[in-house]
Amino acid sequence: MAAEALLEVRSLSKRFGNRAGREPSPWVIQELSFVVNEGEFLTIVGPSGSGKTTLLNILAQIDTASGGEICLQSHAAPIGNSKSLKPGLACKIGYVTQEDNLLPWRTTLQNVLFPLTVQRRLNEDTRARAQMLIRAVGLAGFENHYPHELSGGMRKRASLIRTLVYDPPIILMDEPFGALDAQTRAQLQEDLLRLWNLGRKTIVFVTHDIVEAIALGDRTLVLSRSPARVAGEHRNSIPRPRDIRGIMIHPEFAPLYQRIRVQVQ
Amino acid sequence: MATWPRTEDPILARLARLAASLRTRGDQVLVLVVLLALWQGLSLVFGTYWVGSPWGVLMRLGKGVMSGEILRHASYTLLEAAAGFLIGALPAAALPFALRRLPIVTAILDPFMVGGYGAPKLALAPLFILWFGIGIESKIALVAITVFFIVYFSALAGVRALDPRLVQMAQVMGADERDVARHIVFPGAVPHIFTGFRIAMPYSIGGAVIAELISANRGLGYLVQLSAMNFDTTGVFVALVATTCIVFLGNWSVNVIERRLLRWRPRPDLDMQAGS
Numbered sequence: 001m002a003a004e005a006l007l008e009v010r011s012l013s014k015r016f017g018n019r020a021g022r023e024p025s026p027w028v029i030q031e032l033s034f035v036v037n038e039g040e041f042l043t044i045v046g047p048s049g050s051g052k053t054t055l056l057n058i059l060a061q062i063d064t065a066s067g068g069e070i071c072l073q074s075h076a077a078p079i080g081n082s083k084s085l086k087p088g089l090a091c092k093i094g095y096v097t098q099e100d101n102l103l104p105w106r107t108t109l110q111n112v113l114f115p116l117t118v119q120r121r122l123n124e125d126t127r128a129r130a131q132m133l134i135r136a137v138g139l140a141g142f143e144n145h146y147p148h149e150l151s152g153g154m155r156k157r158a159s160l161i162r163t164l165v166y167d168p169p170i171i172l173m174d175e176p177f178g179a180l181d182a183q184t185r186a187q188l189q190e191d192l193l194r195l196w197n198l199g200r201k202t203i204v205f206v207t208h209d210i211v212e213a214i215a216l217g218d219r220t221l222v223l224s225r226s227p228a229r230v231a232g233e234h235r236n237s238i239p240r241p242r243d244i245r246g247i248m249i250h251p252e253f254a255p256l257y258q259r260i261r262v263q264v265q
Numbered sequence: 266m267a268t269w270p271r272t273e274d275p276i277l278a279r280l281a282r283l284a285a286s287l288r289t290r291g292d293q294v295l296v297l298v299v300l301l302a303l304w305q306g307l308s309l310v311f312g313t314y315w316v317g318s319p320w321g322v323l324m325r326l327g328k329g330v331m332s333g334e335i336l337r338h339a340s341y342t343l344l345e346a347a348a349g350f351l352i353g354a355l356p357a358a359a360l361p362f363a364l365r366r367l368p369i370v371t372a373i374l375d376p377f378m379v380g381g382y383g384a385p386k387l388a389l390a391p392l393f394i395l396w397f398g399i400g401i402e403s404k405i406a407l408v409a410i411t412v413f414f415i416v417y418f419s420a421l422a423g424v425r426a427l428d429p430r431l432v433q434m435a436q437v438m439g440a441d442e443r444d445v446a447r448h449i450v451f452p453g454a455v456p457h458i459f460t461g462f463r464i465a466m467p468y469s470i471g472g473a474v475i476a477e478l479i480s481a482n483r484g485l486g487y488l489v490q491l492s493a494m495n496f497d498t499t500g501v502f503v504a505l506v507a508t509t510c511i512v513f514l515g516n517w518s519v520n521v522i523e524r525r526l527l528r529w530r531p532r533p534d535l536d537m538q539a540g541s
Contacts, residue, residue, distance in 0.1 A: 062433045088437035101434040105452040105529040115438035118448070146529045166438065 349408020419461025423454025
């Protein structure tokens with residue numbers, strides 16, 4: 001299969017604005033380059049504080065870069081100054097953040113329909129899709145609950161399908177399952193893979209958990225401690241569908257884990 | 266507060282809640298009885314000339330309500346308070362939204378708003394009576410200016426309490442400036458605005474009564490003043506009780522509207538967490 005580059009990141013650099021009279025702040029990201037192919041599930045691992053969230057914020061166009069280029073579908077994205085940023089690049093980039101960021105005054109269903117509402121795309125078909133996703137992640141029966149009435153895992157599911165519902169060509173995920181207990185986490189990983197199998201979206205999934213990166217991804221990038229650079233790239237040929245809970249006993253798991261582990265510092 | 270065992274059965278849960286609220290009601294009645302007894306005691310000690318007895322006040326109140334006199338005065342005061350409240354509170358609630366994208370204008374206005382908030386508005390009553398006469402206009406003006414600053418600062422706090430992550434999330438999903446204002450800034454500020462309403466509501470009735478005390482020919486404040494001039498303490502108490510009733514009515518209305526609009530908030534008295 002001739003993979004087509006959907007997202008290209010070239011020599012991306014980022015340092016936060018320095019205050020007057022101070023030394024310039026250190027680079028958070030320096031000369032970072034990688035490519036995400038169409039339909040690929042790319043996982044990025046890096047130590048805490050390695051600028052993973054900053055990277056995704058830049059990709060999602062809610063933060064500026066200090067240098068470099070980002071091309072989505074061969075179009076350069078405006079990344080230089082905060083005025084010209086276009087968050088989400090006209091709904092082409094979905095972003096599932098660490099916090100669920102559900103709107104507390106909207107019910108589960110209203111939260112899931114929120115992107116469709118603001119994109120003026122609310123109709124029979126999109127509503128049916130929302131209902132399908134709600135059922136697919138086991139939130140049926142909780143459509144009219146407010147976020148504070150849901151458990152942490154349920155809120156996470158709602159926030160996940162809120163991005164899936166409007167079907168952006170590429171979805172960024174920032175440690176979405178970080179704050180969950182192991183059981184819920186495994187379940188959500190399974191849900192995510194199942195949903196991904198339905199549509200084969202392009203996903204960039206950031207985590208600090210090597211096991212999660214291997215369990216989910218087709219390919220794993222390792223980021224160095226800051227400034228973030230690509231320290232290594234690992235193809236993952238464990239066949240799909242994968243057994244998330246039993247991924248560790250797959251013969252290819254251990255060597256891959258070992259190769260990634262030595263690079264994550 | 267007593268904690269009730271959590272039950273899965275909705276009927277039992279409802280009964281438990283009912284029992285809890287009944288118990289609170291019972292305690293409230295008890296406090297009321299104690300207060301009435303104190304009042305009765307005072308009127309026995311000082312005589313009904315100085316402190317009208319609760320029973321006497323109740324009889325007069327009943328008579329006044331039957332003859333329509335109390336209702337006439339009360340509805341006049343209520344009208345002043347309600348009109349002043351609307352004229353003062355609605356622009357005050359809307360202004361911080363209009364100023365949201367103009368931080369410099371907000372900063373310029375700030376000291377004046379703080380001054381207006383701190384100034385004793387009731388002292389303006391004589392001035393408003395000079396300007397607007399002894400009719401309803403001066404009372405409405407006083408109520409409006411009293412309410413305005415309280416609600417302005419509450420609404421401002423609500424707009425400032427905005428979570429920028431929610432805004433970013435909405436923008437990534439394609440929300441424009443209007444969507445953000447309508448779906449995120451406004452609903453997020455509503456609880457703060459209601460806090461302002463709740464605080465401002467008694468002030469609106471108090472403001473109307475005070476303005477009437479100074480100069481009026483109708484209203485509960487006028488009734489207080491008239492009774493006092495006739496050495497009729499029972500009449501003063503009747504007017505005060507009627508005023509308190511209006512405050513209760515206002516508070517109840519705010520509660521009802523708030524509960525309808527803020528269904529999404531966790532109720533502190535109920536355990537609605539679905540176990541996380």
